[in-house]
Amino acid sequence: MTLKTVNLSATTLRLLAIVLLLLVIVGIFSYLEPRYASYGNFSAITRHMAANGLAALGLTFVVVVRRFDLSFPGIATFAAVTIGYMIANGYPLWLAIATGMVAAVPIGLLNGWAIGMRGLPDIVVTIGSGSIAAGMAFLYSGGQTIFQNFMTSGILDLNDTKILKINISFYLLVTAYAIAGMVLHRSTAGIGFYATGENETSAYYSGIRTKRYVLAAFGISIFTAVLAVILLIASSGNASTNHGATLLMPAYAGVYLGAALLGGASVPATFVGTLVITILLDGFSLLGVPYYYSDGVVSTILLFGVIAFNERVRHIARHLVFKNFRKGAQA
């Protein structure tokens, strides 16, 4: 038998594997639940993916500079209630959203300043600032859900409007990913982000302003988290003090699963990771799996992601495969 060598790059193989994985998941769900393969469901998937994907996108920058951000759920909650408060008081939508941004993004920059410039520990600072922001979210209404004027303000259009039968939120997601992809993978700034993450000291002495990249990463993380929470309040039609909390797990799982699938944290990796998680979560909720299992599912995916992303584990796995391969060759 003649052996034909097919030249497939590693990236192409990975992409093929991912497409196969997605097809298998969608196939299984469609088999179990006929409603799965419907326009309504795929439309719902793009909507859910928009919110999770935006939160994960900003987090990608933080993970690329090898830091952690645990504050974005709390700060996004604060932004959500701020925007809700503005809408309830009759301010125009654009002003409400701008105010939400102005209220939230500086907290992220403050995180970045404390961590990047002052060298404070990232996890502790972001847990603290997230907790403060989540507490501040109660200042407006004492924890009551805000829904006044939501119907007339136009914020619901962010959820309902469709262009060419696709939700407008999905266009927002794709645009944000395209911009982030250009910054992180097609610009000198992107090299700065990656260099800061790889080796901060040598990047610093190569003339890269590492501290500013850390600062920027934490700012971007909050910026996209606020975009995500705007979509969440648009879809629920109200703003409450637990709106941001649901962003944490899917965002981390998206970034790390993507990194595991594509061999490193990047914008396309996060896109793929979020897509897989959203499809899984949507499928489970369609099958009527109780809500409390979904956190467990996302956590399991996240754990799988970090284990597969881990270089030590990969090394051991490669070693095992190689040894067996040689054994097979000898036999």
Place this chain on the structure above:
Amino acid sequence: MRAVLASEQASTPALLLSWVARWSLMITLLLNIAAFSWVAPQMLEPGNLATILRSAAIMGIMVLGLTWINAAGKLDVSFMQVAALANMVAAALVEIGSGWTLAVLGALASGALVGAINGWLIGVLRLSPLITTISTGGICGSVAAAIGKGTSIRISDAGPLGDLLAISFGPVPLIAVLVGVLYVIAWWCQEHFTMGRYLYALAQNEEAVLEAGVPTDRLVLVLYTFTGIFCAGAGVLLAVSLSSGQPMIGASYFIDGLTAVLVGAMMIRIGQPNVIGTATGIVLLATLVSGGALLGWPDYQRDILKGALLVGGVAFTVWIARRTPAQRR
């Protein structure tokens, strides 16, 4: 050499500053108690003191292991969900009539299992402690909710542990005395066993400790298993004191536990979490919660205050640690 000379020549104000820095947490605690007692004299009533000490004791059990994990430069954010899991396991076992002994053992075993998995993933596979414990915590929370099918489980008979929690010598509950003794023993172990030195060395340079012949993977494994068991113990006590299993129990303990441990690092061993510092941090938070409740502060104000305390405490620790020469830390 220059550092030694500097410390010999240290002026009186500098020494005073370093003394104040070292004991700032204790001073804060005393000021806090004094201020609350002045504004709300009910604070010092025996019943209220007993409540403060009882909640501090349960908190103390939950974060003892966490202190050492943080001292070793690792992190565990799954502790409250482990407590919630143990809490639900105990409640479910009691309600199907297994008796308290089996329920407690089952709960502790579940904690040990999760702790060992955490320890194995972090110590042996060297995964990121944050991400690993976020995901194992998520799984534990999910399982805890699944045990009660999304709601809490009522316990009709609190059993012998209920009697134990009820014993009180005046304003001091027995459980607080026991936890106090536990902390003294833990302090002694931390200062006198090589384990203590390994812990702090691990935070400095894990590779170096490994090269020096210390089995760091096993140390981390034991540390997380130990933490899992203690969190489970706290979860069981919470089930007893609330007479129910609550799957969402941990939320308020998360920020409190981390704050107590990290603010505790402001004391004695500056920049390094330690047992006595943690104990002080716990009592500080417990008085803050109790005093705030007496003054009618809503929950969210206390959350803001705790977050500020956490960030402020860590900023202060980093600042002091940079000012103080390494030899004297």
